[in-house]
Amino acid sequence: MGGLKATRELIELCLVDKDKYVLDVGCGVEMGACYIAKKCGCRVLGVDIRERMIARSNERTKREGVKDRVEFQVADAQNLPFEDALFDVMW
Numbered sequence: 001m002g003g004l005k006a007t008r009e010l011i012e013l014c015l016v017d018k019d020k021y022v023l024d025v026g027c028g029v030e031m032g033a034c035y036i037a038k039k040c041g042c043r044v045l046g047v048d049i050r051e052r053m054i055a056r057s058n059e060r061t062k063r064e065g066v067k068d069r070v071e072f073q074v075a076d077a078q079n080l081p082f083e084d085a086l087f088d089v090m091w
């Protein structure tokens with residue numbers, strides 16, 4: 001919602017570095033995850049409830065050359081299918 005400016009602020013606030021695993025909830029058409037992975041060298045998983053968003057995000061990941069560090073999957077923020085403490089940062 002705040003664009004890349006907000007993403008940069010979150011990176012600082014959440015102390016994201018190359019060793020962190022970030023969960024981006026409600027990632028939309030993916031502006032942030034590829035940017036975070038490129039800037040910080042970390043791994044990012046983006047989830048969104050809408051399949052169309054995930055399909056478009058996967059296309060972007062290929063184009064941006066961060067397929068090894070960025071993944072997307074359909075998931076509901078109210079029922080996330082991940083084990084506890086898998087991620088270091090979630091936004």
Ligand SMILES: C[S@@+](CC[C@H](N)C(=O)[O-])C[C@H]1O[C@@H](n2cnc3c(N)ncnc32)[C@H](O)[C@@H]1O
Nearest residue numbers: 001026027028031048049050053075076077078
């Ligand atoms: C305003 S967009 C924000 C996109 C992105 N985070 C950004 O900052 O550009 C909100 C996104 O949240 C997703 N969303 C809404 N409810 C959700 C839920 N329960 N679980 C996962 N994603 C959800 C929507 O599909 C939409 O893509």
